[in-house]
Amino acid sequence: xxKDIFPQNAVxxxxxxxxxxxxxxxxxFRLKEKALYRDSDYIGCMSRANVDYVLKHNPEVERNKxxxxxxxxxxxxxxxxxxxxxxxxxxxxxxxxxxxKIFVYGGNLGRPQGIGFIIECIKRxxxxxxIYIIIIGSGTEYARLEEAIQKKSLKNTKLYAALxxxxxxxxxxxxxxxxxxxxxxxxxxxxxxxxxxxxDKQLPVMAIVDDVTDVGKVxxxxxxxxxxxxKNVEDVIETFVKIANEKELSIYGQxxxxxxxxxxxxxxxxxxxxxxxKRILIxxxxxLSDIYNNGKTLTSFFEGYPRTHIAQLFFxxxxxxxxxxxxxxxxxxxxxxKSRISKEFQCGRKVLEEN
Numbered sequence: 546x547x548k549d550i551f552p553q554n555a556v557x558x559x560x561x562x563x564x565x566x567x568x569x570x571x572x573x574f575r576l577k578e579k580a581l582y583r584d585s586d587y588i589g590c591m592s593r594a595n596v597d598y599v600l601k602h603n604p605e606v607e608r609n610k611x612x613x614x615x616x617x618x619x620x621x622x623x624x625x626x627x628x629x630x631x632x633x634x635x636x637x638x639x640x641x642x643x644x645x646k647i648f649v650y651g652g653n654l655g656r657p658q659g660i661g662f663i664i665e666c667i668k669r670x671x672x673x674x675x676i677y678i679i680i681i682g683s684g685t686e687y688a689r690l691e692e693a694i695q696k697k698s699l700k701n702t703k704l705y706a707a708l709x710x711x712x713x714x715x716x717x718x719x720x721x722x723x724x725x726x727x728x729x730x731x732x733x734x735x736x737x738x739x740x741x742x743x744x745d746k747q748l749p750v751m752a753i754v755d756d757v758t759d760v761g762k763v764x765x766x767x768x769x770x771x772x773x774x775x776k777n778v779e780d781v782i783e784t785f786v787k788i789a790n791e792k793e794l795s796i797y798g799q800x801x802x803x804x805x806x807x808x809x810x811x812x813x814x815x816x817x818x819x820x821x822x823k824r825i826l827i828x829x830x831x832x833l834s835d836i837y838n839n840g841k842t843l844t845s846f847f848e849g850y851p852r853t854h855i856a857q858l859f860f861x862x863x864x865x866x867x868x869x870x871x872x873x874x875x876x877x878x879x880x881x882x883k884s885r886i887s888k889e890f891q892c893g894r895k896v897l898e899e900n
Contacts (some may be wrong), residue, residue: 546587546588546589546604546614547588547589547591547595547599548633548845550578550595550598550599550733550734551572551574551578552570552571552578553602553732553733553800554573554657554731554733554735555571555574556571557728557730557731557732557733558656558728558730559656559730560656560875561574566826571631573895577718579603579605581693582599582603582606583605583606584753585610586610586821587610587611587612587821588606588610588611588612588733589612589613589614589817589818590612590613590614591613591614591615591616591736592613592615592734592759592760592763593759594734594736594757594758594759595734596611596612596613597614597808598733598734599611603722607703607806608670609673610725610846610878612817613817614812614814614817614818615736615808615809615813615815615817616736616738616740616809616814617741617744617809617810617811617814617815617845617846618741618745618804618805618809618810618845619810619811619845619848620745620805620810620811621745621746622787623855625710627715627718627719627794631675632718632719635715635719636719636870639703639705639716640689641679641703641719642677642679644675645674645675645676645789646676646677646679646693646721646722646759646789646794647677647678647679647719647720647721647722648676648677648679648720648721648722648723648751648785648788649677649678649680649681649716649717649720649722649723649724649725649740649748650678650679650680650681650723650724650725650726651677651680651681651682651708651713651716651717651723651739652681652682652737652739653657653682653684654680654682654683654684654685654686654687654690655686656685656686656728657686657727657728657731657735658686658719658726658727658728659685659726659727659728659729659730659753659775660689660726660777661663661825662728662729662778663726663751663753663809664689664690664693664816665691665698665777665778665780666753666782666785667694667701667702668697668699668877669692669778669782670701670702670782670785671697671699671700671702671783672767673701673785673786673789675786675789675790676701676785676786676789677701677702677703678701678703678724679702679703679705679720680703680704680705680715681704681705681706681707681713681716681873682705682707682801682860683706683707687704687756690704691704695833697776714742714746717736717742717743717746717748720744720748721748721749721751721753722749722770722788722794723739723740723742723743723746723748723749723750723751724738724751724752724753725737725740725750725751725753725754725759725760725869726753726754726775726809727752727753727754727775728755728775729755729756729774729775729776730755731755731757731758732757733817734757734759735754735755735758735760736758736759736760737760738842739817740760740764740807741809742768743801744801744802744804744805744809744861745802745805747793747798747801747802748801749770749771749772749788749801750764750769750770750771750800750801751770751772751776751784751785751788751797752764752770752772752773753773753774753781754772754774754775755774755775755776756774761773761891767800767801767804768804768900769797769798769799769800769804770797770801771784771787771788787811793853804855810845811845811848812844814843814846815848815849815891817840817848819850820844824855825847825850825854825855825856826855826856826857826858827855827856827857827858827870828857828858828859829843829857829858829859829860830859830861830894831843831859831863832857832859832861832863832864832865832866832873832875833847833857833865833866833869833870833873834863834865835866835868836863836866840863840865840866844868844869847869847870848869850869852869852870852871853871855869855870855872855875856870856872856874857870857872857873857874858874858875858876858893859873859874859875859876860876862877862878864896865896872895873895873896874893874894874895874896875893875894875896876893880892880893880894
């Protein structure tokens with residue numbers, strides 16, 4: 546399951562280069578990437594654009610081993626909807642204005658989100674009376690965003706540090722539209738998983754993204770939102786205003802939930818995997834988990850699958866949870882070093898459940 550196209554994404558963000566000293570690192574990781582593709586029986590990509598990118602930039606990869614295995618979520622079967630009085634009460638508690646369209650972003654605040662461009666947009670939003678933006682998250686660019694909001698005394702934008710999942714899910718019910726940010730410099734097609742959380746809460750989605758990703762096209766073709774490029778401030782502001790004047794946002798939200806059920810449920814991803822595999826070996830940095838984010842994502846794919854048919858090899862120090870699988874094997878950095886020193890050393894070991 547291919548979630549990030551690395552190292553090209555790091556090149557796009559200026560963290561690596563194809564030349565000079567950083568170019569050495571790039572070439573090393575690029576060889577690793579190609580080796581992973583070569584050794585994989587199948588490559589599951591998040592979207593059609595990801596499939597096309599992998600095949601275009603890796604012509605040695607066989608076309609029939611690359612297919613779509615989308616991000617997925619366990620769709621909420623019953624969501625307690627807040628009534629108008631409860632929403633008004635919570636808005637008052639958090640200082641969220643009444644009578645405005647509330648746009649919310651929840652997730653990472655780093656280079657991939659193009660925070661500099663977002664700052665320019667929220668400065669302009671300050672002059673639009675019917676729009677209010679809430680940003681919830683953490684990351685390397687949080688302080689920069691916080692400083693910009695405070696320095697300009699922006700009243701139409703509220704910034705919160707990351708919230709617990711239950712609080713965040715409740716918070717989404719106070720909002721009208723979910724936001725997605727992607728830096729315009731990307732040459733690889735990202736497909737942010739936070740989209741699914743918005744859809745699960747029946748929120749329409751506004752994507753402010755680069756022109757390589759197909760997430761904006763999916764949103765617009767699905768009829769549950771809008772897309773604009775993250776390099777044109779005027780286009781972004783016009784889209785905000787257009788949405789703020791929309792009278793039937795609930796229709797977009799209903800479409801979002803239906804599209805989620807049909808395309809991004811756990812059952813959809815499960816079917817994509819199971820049509821290829823009967824027994825599964827998962828190789829990843831992090832173990833299956835109900836606590837840590839990467840492990841939680843993996844766990845969602847294999848919920849309900851016979852645990853005797855799954856084994857996992859992982860490399861981090863995290864302790865796995867045995868609910869989904871009971872065959873775990875860890876190879877640590879020290880194991881690899883010892884195996885290079887002594888040929889008799891057996892690299893890796895089975896991980897047992899903690900008492």
